Amino acid sequence: MTTADPREISVRRDDVPRVGFFTDTTVCIGCKACEVACKQWNDLPADDSEFERGRSYDHTGALSASTWRHVRFLDLLEPTEERRTQAAEALASGAGGNAPSLPATHANGDGQVDVAEAVSAMDRWIFMSDVCKHCTNAGCMDACPTGALIRTEFQTVFLQPDVCNGCGYCVPACPFGVVDRDHIDGRAGKCTLCYDRLQDGLEPACAKACPTDSIQFGPYDDLVEVAAERVATLHRRGMEDAYLYGAGDDADETLAGGLGAFFLLTEPPERFGLPAQADSPIQEHVVPATLAGVGAGLLAVAGVAAAFLRGARRP
Amino acid sequence: MTRPRPTWPRIGGWLRSGGVPPAPARTDAPPDTAAERQATWVEPRRGEQITAAVGTPAAPGAYRAGAEDAGVALARPDWEDARWSYLYGPDTDYATEGPAPGALAAAARRMRTGERPADVRGPIVKEPVWSWEVPVYFWFGGIASGSAFVGLACDLARDGRSAATARKVALAALAPCPVLLISDLGRPARFLNMLRIVKPRSPMSTGTWCLTMFGNLIGLAVGSDLLGLHRTGRALGAAAAVVASYLGSYTGVLLATTAVPLWARSRVFLGPIFIATATATGAAATRLTLTATGLPEGHPTNRALQSVEAGAMLAELALSSINERRLGGLAAPLLEGRHGLLFRVAKGAVAAGLTLTALRPVLGRRPQAAVSVLYLAAGLAFRVAWVGAGRRSAADDVAVALTARR
Numbered sequence: 275m276t277t278a279d280p281r282e283i284s285v286r287r288d289d290v291p292r293v294g295f296f297t298d299t300t301v302c303i304g305c306k307a308c309e310v311a312c313k314q315w316n317d318l319p320a321d322d323s324e325f326e327r328g329r330s331y332d333h334t335g336a337l338s339a340s341t342w343r344h345v346r347f348l349d350l351l352e353p354t355e356e357r358r359t360q361a362a363e364a365l366a367s368g369a370g371g372n373a374p375s376l377p378a379t380h381a382n383g384d385g386q387v388d389v390a391e392a393v394s395a396m397d398r399w400i401f402m403s404d405v406c407k408h409c410t411n412a413g414c415m416d417a418c419p420t421g422a423l424i425r426t427e428f429q430t431v432f433l434q435p436d437v438c439n440g441c442g443y444c445v446p447a448c449p450f451g452v453v454d455r456d457h458i459d460g461r462a463g464k465c466t467l468c469y470d471r472l473q474d475g476l477e478p479a480c481a482k483a484c485p486t487d488s489i490q491f492g493p494y495d496d497l498v499e500v501a502a503e504r505v506a507t508l509h510r511r512g513m514e515d516a517y518l519y520g521a522g523d524d525a526d527e528t529l530a531g532g533l534g535a536f537f538l539l540t541e542p543p544e545r546f547g548l549p550a551q552a553d554s555p556i557q558e559h560v561v562p563a564t565l566a567g568v569g570a571g572l573l574a575v576a577g578v579a580a581a582f583l584r585g586a587r588r589p
Numbered sequence: 590m591t592r593p594r595p596t597w598p599r600i601g602g603w604l605r606s607g608g609v610p611p612a613p614a615r616t617d618a619p620p621d622t623a624a625e626r627q628a629t630w631v632e633p634r635r636g637e638q639i640t641a642a643v644g645t646p647a648a649p650g651a652y653r654a655g656a657e658d659a660g661v662a663l664a665r666p667d668w669e670d671a672r673w674s675y676l677y678g679p680d681t682d683y684a685t686e687g688p689a690p691g692a693l694a695a696a697a698r699r700m701r702t703g704e705r706p707a708d709v710r711g712p713i714v715k716e717p718v719w720s721w722e723v724p725v726y727f728w729f730g731g732i733a734s735g736s737a738f739v740g741l742a743c744d745l746a747r748d749g750r751s752a753a754t755a756r757k758v759a760l761a762a763l764a765p766c767p768v769l770l771i772s773d774l775g776r777p778a779r780f781l782n783m784l785r786i787v788k789p790r791s792p793m794s795t796g797t798w799c800l801t802m803f804g805n806l807i808g809l810a811v812g813s814d815l816l817g818l819h820r821t822g823r824a825l826g827a828a829a830a831v832v833a834s835y836l837g838s839y840t841g842v843l844l845a846t847t848a849v850p851l852w853a854r855s856r857v858f859l860g861p862i863f864i865a866t867a868t869a870t871g872a873a874a875t876r877l878t879l880t881a882t883g884l885p886e887g888h889p890t891n892r893a894l895q896s897v898e899a900g901a902m903l904a905e906l907a908l909s910s911i912n913e914r915r916l917g918g919l920a921a922p923l924l925e926g927r928h929g930l931l932f933r934v935a936k937g938a939v940a941a942g943l944t945l946t947a948l949r950p951v952l953g954r955r956p957q958a959a960v961s962v963l964y965l966a967a968g969l970a971f972r973v974a975w976v977g978a979g980r981r982s983a984a985d986d987v988a989v990a991l992t993a994r995r
Contacts, residue, residue: 301676336712413848416790417792417846419783419786419788419791419793419794419797420786421785422782437785438775438779438782439775439780439782439783440776440779441774441783442718442719442775443793443843445718446714446847446849447846447847448714448848449714449848449993450713451714451715452715455718456775460774460775461775461776462775487674487675490674499687500677501684503685503686503688504683505688505692505693506685506686506689506692507684507685507686509688509692514696515696515700516696517693517700517701518696518697519701522697523697527697527701539700541700542700544706544708544709544713544990545706545709545710546710547711547986549713549989549993550705550990550993550995551701551995552848555846555848555853556792557790559856560842563845563859563860564792564838564839564842566838566857566861567835567838567839567841567842567859567860567863568834568838569861570860570865571734571833571837572831572834574867574868575741575830577900578738578739578741578868578897579738579745581900582889582893583742583745585889585890585892585893585896586747
């Protein structure tokens with residue numbers, strides 16, 4: 275799974291492993307240091323500030339050609355009955371390893387704190403630092419007609435800005451909505467996984483800046499291993515919904531062949547603006563679509579010819 | 590060993606002077622006239638190297654190590670970040686032991702399959718950035734490929750004069766295509782980068798090469814016709830018609846191979862629908878040209894073109910309605926809003942054209958040119974509606990989420 279497709283345009287070097295990001299949403303504090311670090315290192319322009327663009331305190335809104343890291347804010351303001359029960363059960367079993375300190379306002383008349391009630395009444399605010407997924411089956415790279423998008427020796431997906439002519443095909447070809455074309459610059463832009471830093475043994479700027487190590491960088495296999503341990507730890511503590519988005523799946527259930535940058539999530543993917551299933555649209559659709567199209571084309575040639583021959587035979 | 594002169598007394602003096610830094614003495618007042626400024630400021634420095642140290646203005650500096658094997662400060666031989674993270678200390682309980690076999694995949698399966706959750710927070714996929722040039726190119730490219738089909742058919746029916754006209758129509762329709770495609774690029778000056786590789790996997794790469802090949806073939810065919818080399822013209826025209834079967838359909842493939850729900854879910858229909866539109870508009874354009882250049886109304890070629898137009902448009906209507914039924918709710922962008930209206934208007938134009946053709950015994954031959962005009966306009970409207978509806982479909986996060994859940 276970690277070897278590149280030999281048909282891809284790629285830089286090949288055998289002595290370096292595949293690298294990636296493991297982004298753990300359970301330790302993200304939404305400080306956006308990764309966004310700032312990314313912009314600084316890659317010399318990207320600022321986004322114009324617009325309050326509540328992302329329907330939250332998140333001013334960024336989405337990944338774009340000039341925003342390669344985006345901390346998505348997820349406000350969950352309505353504790354459901356199901357969550358209330360879950361919290362009560364988890365606390366009763368003593369599973370809450372580090373139960374948060376409770377606000378005093380939740381004390382009832384007797385001065386007793388109803389812990390389950392208090393936990394379930396807390397609004398949850400989840401953050402996810404979104405980034406290019408550096409897919410194994412990368413839709414953008416399959417789409418690119420100029421060969422600007424390539425696989426690097428680190429098996430990340432890199433857009434060569436000196437080759438891109440801004441055709442815009444990679445934009446709808448990305449099932450995760452990562453790549454975008456800059457309306458001023460004219461070229462597409464996306465995360466490079468700090469290709470320039472990697473070549474000097476430096477970790478990417480966002481991972482370097484992350485104060486809680488929510489963004490972890492390293493050799494891909496090591497990352498998957500620690501991420502799996504993290505999920506198991508969370509499960510054991512009663513956080514049954516924790517799962518990895520993009521790694522550790524069975525071979526027939528992978529997301530785009532496995533994501534080079536994968537995430538630990540605790541909510542359904544749609545809440546984070548992620549598709550539940552994804553693959554390179556090119557690899558998925560190009561063969562049936564082309565067969566149908568060319569078949570219809572040849573049929574049209576034959577049909578037009580038949581109409582004329584019939585007309586010519588008629589007096 | 591000499592000790593450096595302490596600088597603090599001077600700073601102290603400045604602070605004591607009331608907080609106002611001493612104004613630097615003006616040693617040289619600017620010369621009064623431009624000629625004097627030139628003589629005192631510019632001329633003495635002529636020939637000095639004043640290029641910026643790294644790169645040139647407004648261009649990125651080239652990436653190059655200062656010396657061979659030069660290290661970068663703080664660089665490590667390999668990345669150890671996941672290993673030294675404080676999260677993994679013995680006392681943190683961050684990630685302690687591995688999962689049971691299959692538990693990891695099962696956890697993901699539980700969250701990623703089944704019913705779509707009610708709460709979808711987009712944007713999930715990006716809207717296509719293509720502007721008006723792209724549907725107009727689809728239209729012109731369709732006319733070019735449809736006319737190439739007609740050219741081959743005319744040759745087979747031994748109507749060489751009409752065949753030559755059809756090929757000229759194809760060349761004329763092809764002429765604006767490169768202009769439209771290049772002006773849609775974000776960096777039009779780099780359009781030749783399209784031809785730096787052949788990439789069978791990318792429909793846009795194959796399409797670009799197909800367009801190039803078709804342009805050369807049809808251009809040479811028209812040239813041969815004009816030079817009186819009719820056999821060569823016929824052969825090149827036939828080759829162009831075969832290439833056109835891809836030129837007319839790859840545009841549909843291009844849309845189908847995206848993450849846009851409306852296009853991706855229509856994947857086996859888009860190519861055939863686009864070919865049907867191409868055939869109808871190509872036949873319509875050729876028929877109008879032939880009529881204008883004096884082909885009589887009762888000529889077999891004219892009659893054949895009429896039936897080709899009508900048949901192709903009927904096929905397009907049939908394929909479209911089957912596809913809409915298949916798509917269900919995902920077809921909404923094609924049926925509602927601005928592009929839905931355009932789509933309905935196009936269907937209305939086709940229906941009007943078909944009615945006029947059917948009423949030919951009653952109405953006589955006069956309105957038949959109007960039929961071709963209606964089909965050409967409907968073809969353009971279909972193209973614009975398909976591209977625009979895709980943009981709206983991509984913006985519909987619920988539809989995208991639903992498509993992704995399978």
